[in-house]
Amino acid sequence: MTPLPVSPVPCLSDNYAWCFATGEGEAAVVDPGAAEPVQRWLALQGLRLRTILLTHHHGDHTGGAWGLHQSTGASIVGASADEHRLPPLDWAVQEGDRLELGLHRARVLAVPGHTSGHIAFVVGDVLFAGDALFAYGCGRVFEGSMAQMWASLDRLRQIPDAARLCCGHEYTSANLRFARHLEPERDELIDAAVRCIGQRQQGLPTLPASMDEQRALNPFLRCDEPELQAVLGLEGLSPSEVFAHIRGRKDAF
Ligand SMILES: [Zn+2]
Secondary structure: OOOOOOEEEEEOOOEEEEEEEEEOOEEEEEOOOOOHHHHHHHHHHOOEEEEEEOOOOOHHHHOOHHHHHHHHOOEEEEEHHHHHHOOOOOEEEOOOOEEEEOOEEEEEEEOOOOOOOOEEEEEOOEEEEEOOEEOOEEOOOOOOOHHHHHHHHHHHHOOOOOOEEEEOEOOHHHHHHHHHHHOOOOHHHHHHHHHHHHHHHOOOOOOOEEHHHHHHHOHHHOOOOHHHHHHOOOOOOOHHHHHHHHHHHHHOO
16 A cells, blocks of 8 residues: 655644645645644645544644634534534544545544544554554543453554554653553663654654554553563453553553
């Protein structure tokens, strides 16, 4: 699959709005936490905004949506389950829906846990995961149960065509600190941390992240892995119990 060219546009303190061209001079954005940085990106690229995709209702993901809609006429797409707490939607979507975005198709996945109505989008080889899954981490479980969040992550890790992860925050460095705390013997985590520090020192984003790497190293995606369970002394627990343990430790880290 040809990689989808995506741009992480920094918004607010550590959010990314993900922008990509959709053909014929048009573009889409995922989770614009603020309008101005996205406007600047559009002006630089010479593109018109056609579609605004929202993964969940938190203000740091939606704050720019209405302003962008008003200034560009772009359609706002979000979860029908959260219609009452999202900016006015042009398209209310749910699990399994498919959207046409110019040259590209987007698939909608319901991934509750961080919020009850959280959705993710798969476009080409990219998974736009919002705050469900981060590089080497995952979102806090605010509205769902631990079992529900684990089921969502289990689902995301199995999407065959999602090769690159585009998530809502630049949290990679802090997540790697926690991952290394859990598994101090994993050399690959040290390599990833060195790479991440280098990127951040140059002012570069650490994303997109490789999903293969996340499946191999992100502790939150490996709750059913006997090796990780053994390191944590959690043999015999169910994956969602292991997830609850790891999430609890991260919340207190
Ligand atoms: Zn959030």
